[in-house]
Amino acid sequence: MPTNRPHDSARKHVTGESVFINDIPVNDQLLLGKVVFSRYAHARILNIDLSEALKIIGVKAILTATDIPGENQMGPVIHDEPCLAENEVTFIGQAIALIGAENEEAATEAARLIRVDYEPLEAILDLETAMAKNNSIDAERKIERGNADAALEAALYKFDGTLKTGAQEHWYLETQTSLAIPGEGKEMNIFASSQNPSETQTIVAKVLGIQKNEVEVEVKRMGGAFGGKETQGNHVAAWAALLANATRRPVKIHLFRDDDQVMTGKRHRFLSNYEIGFDEKGLILAYKVELNADAGSSADLSLAILSRAMLHAENAYYIPDILIRGNAWKTNHPSNTAFRGFGGPQGMAVIENAIDRIARFLKKDAAEIRYLNFYQKEKNNMTPYGQKVKNNHLLMIYDKLLRSSDYVNRRKEIDRFNKENEFYKKGLSLTPVKFGISFTTAFLNQAGALVNIYTDGTVLVNHGGTEMGQGIHTKIATIASEEFGVSPEMVKVDATNTSRIPNTSATAASSGSDLNGMAVKNAIDILKSRIAEVAVAEFATRFPDDKTLKENIVFENNYLSDKVNPIRKISFPEMLKIAYLKQVSLSSTGFYKTPGIFFDKEKGQGTPFYYYAFGMAVSEVIIDTLTGMHTLIRTDIVHDVGDSLVEGIDLGQIQGGFVQGVGWCTTEEMKWDNDGNQLTHSPDTYKIPTVNDIPRDFRVEILKDVPNPGTIRKSKAVGEPPFMLAFSVWLAIKDAISSVGNHEKEPDFTLPATYEVILLSAEKLRKV
């Protein structure tokens, strides 16, 4: 039975008691850190003049690259990202100098007085230029099955096309923040807003030139992350640590919103070219796609993101002959980074749009074409990279959703509406998601835990996952209380801390609860085994007649009992006191690694995923073709989370992920000027969804009775997959535009489908 319990911080959140980094009380030694960054997309640094700035009263330190005691490097995978720019800047927003000051005014004034002389160099600001100059990060990657060229040649119909998908700003409500407190000797304690405290620890140690065992990183909670703090939370931590090290005073950096938007990476823009071949029924016979990612100025996680885009290029569809090629290109923008879906959305958007085209061309409903091409259960179930799609729920979800959304009748109703209305047009679309769960870099699929039981019977759980709102601690606490059979209030999940759990992977790839849940269970199993042994001994003294067997000891309802002789029971706290007196350790680590995961990047073959999560959505929109504005009338979602660990939490991930996806697909448009300055660097011009942008009628159903074998309590990951359900909105908008031309002509379309895209595309169809 799924439990329902609120988020473990909910009460503290609603009363304002939750402590974020910016709320931590620090002594009056605290300095505020400020980052001075590049105003040029590409330039040589000729001179940095700090003299005037250093005169400001209250300024305690100003650091540049030459002041870094360790290595000037914070690239997480490839070491191509300086911590502070030295001779050259490669994007607007790149850190050049760090100011530590006693107050905001002094820091601001000093920043104003730092003079940097630049010699501007030619900048690459778009993908087309980067591709023309062959400015790639790494060799092209390929996943291939069959012979796509030959199959395209043989196909009855084929066409080619290009799709651009836009960048997206994370817009976590809490901007990048870190607090560094120097300890004794070389010690540095970091309070980070980071999805990856172990990596933060690594990078802080590296820039300070100290051992990792001198650095402790703690993450209590993040005010939203969405991938934006997977690597780039490291940066503020490194900068704060440098200032704290130089001044031996606590230093806090809390980025100003506009600075955060200018300095940090976004979801990768993609430019994708494709060719697709199909028959008269709409069965896809061949697909060739070339995915080009705008990596920004350094590698960051771009290659892993590209890899996931490629592994999701075919989404939920079996395509016999297929060639997927991928390239990540360097440009002079902040290094683009992880963002919910991690390339998956960019890969999927291309095939979803192509199928939409096929349907229009064949004058069929796109849902029908999708259904025709879904991965099947017995045959046509092998992905292009050689992993079988097991426990496939696509067909079940499709049937369920088609009925519950009343798709067929609404399609007719919409056609009628569109005939009767000249300028208001409605559109409807159904889109599926099949999302692979696991880090595609196989070794990252590991997690650690440390579970302590105290003699009052309370349990303290530590694990490597970080809390960013997604409710991992709530899920872990649920797992722990259910495994120990104790009430939820007896269990507390502690802040994530590198001294308690070392060498953790990022909380990312939706895998936080899967991996850490299993590690926690492993620790609990070890403890239960120890305690059960004590119980057996205790029962033996109390009931000497016949022996209780260890395997008959059960933990439930705050008691340990012998399930054969239920009269033999001892309360959990009492049992622990006994165990303590018997000198039994009440603390255990736990560990987990996902079995059977591997992927050969060279060959593009392997089993990169432990399992797949499935979902589907139907959305209906209305557009005003005179203004380009749209309203999302209704969305129906059916989504698969296995056996839900905590239903309310999962539901929140589905709703929230979907709405974030809707933002990417509609109003969240990033623009730059010709020099590479962001034009959309604040919420004034960058528009994430408000309460009025969600579906007027929003129906989300969690698929029931679909336990997921081999995972913690048969659950499934849920963080990322629902994001891509927003394609239903994107393509419903396209469907509405298309009706302007009676669905006879392919509309101009891109992602996001802003009011500008909608209006200009509809105008064009009207004029034809």
Next chain:
Amino acid sequence: MQHTVRFVLDDKIVEIDFLKVPGLKPSTTVLNYLRSGPLHKGVKESCTEGDCGACTIVVAEPGNNGSLIYKALDSCLVFLPMIHGKQLITVENLALSGKNGNTLHPVQQMMIETNGTQCGYCTPGIVMSLFALFKNHIDPSREVIEDALTGNLCRCTGYEPILEAARKACTDGKDHFSGREKMIFSMLKEITTGRKTLEIQTEKQTYYKPFTLAEALRLRKKNPEAALISGSTDVALRQTKNREFLPLILDISAIDELKTFRESNDNYVFGAGLTLEQVKDITEKRIPSFHKILKIFGSLQIRNIATIGGNIGSASPIGDTLPVLFALGAKIKISSPTLKRIIGIEDFITGYRQTCLRNDELITEVIVPKTPSGVTFGSYKVSKRKDLDISTVTGAFRLKTLEGIVAEIVLAFGGMAAMTKRALKTEEYLEGKKWTRETIQEAMIILNREFDPLSDARAGAEFRKTVAANLLLKFYLETN
């Protein structure tokens, strides 16, 4: 002269003497003030421009019959003297503490029960918006709930559970604040007795807050270079976003004479100090085309404090109210210590963020003529996001036809030029023509060429030109 600011916080009168508290200046925002101490860290900073609502607080001020009026505001845009004489309510005040721990406020309890919070950073702001909703509405409609939450961005939940929390919590408006209103009311009265001009002078900054128009005009004349604020939703950005220091501030938010509304046979007369929310309510039945634009103006937090006079005075090319006022033929009443004058809105706006207001004058009234019979209005705002977005193009139109012939036409646009502008060539073309689809099609071609708008973060020039022409067609369709 009074030089301290006094307000109620945590049921006590707080007095701030800026000369005695280092680190605070008069233009310190309520957000920064609250966060500077240990007890009110619930209020969060996220955008410092009034676009996200993470810093939402509620301010209560004396209303009629000893009751209090509760308003949600963005504390990042409110300077401390602006809450003088008011009760400042923060998220820490909502739960009722008792012997057995705290009893949560209904809006807090429902936010927990519906899973309305995930990462928690926007939550205190949302809770405060819900609290203001709770105090102002019983069983609110979805539209009212959405309006209350438009100014609060949440990136985690997708809002659906928050809507549910609002529905479930706002049932009767009764809470522990109800029982304490009388006490707070008398505390506020105690603060505001006398209503002497606040004159706060610190080493670097001077802040005036007069309570009468005469006093305001006197101070304006004496300090012509002072930054003039009322709701400060525009001027505060100079400090919070541009990091500009404002040495001299004249705050005219507390002048009752500027907050009146009256109606004569011919005119509606709005005091310049009426908030946009008040104007929105007043115009609902009286001037629907104006009301329509105000409904989607900023957010409730902004409308609760931004004034009609301020929006006109800032003369922004995309100021949402200006095109409508152009179409309505509004006039602006201006006062100096010695002179009063009335000027048409079109003459008042002289350029990009420029007006003909002299530096010893204040806008005192906005006069909107009542609609003569046979005149039709239309108003349309086009923005990237439906709500809490600055308009890309706003069109406001006025039409009078006699037997199907255009007798009078005004086509006013925002977002098409450096200032609000009428499409005079198109108007000229339309005058005397039959009001038909064919005429409109021709007019659209002229209109499309009449302006040479910018391409910017919001949209390209092509889009703006097309939309401007389309809005005329939209207006035609609505009048037929």
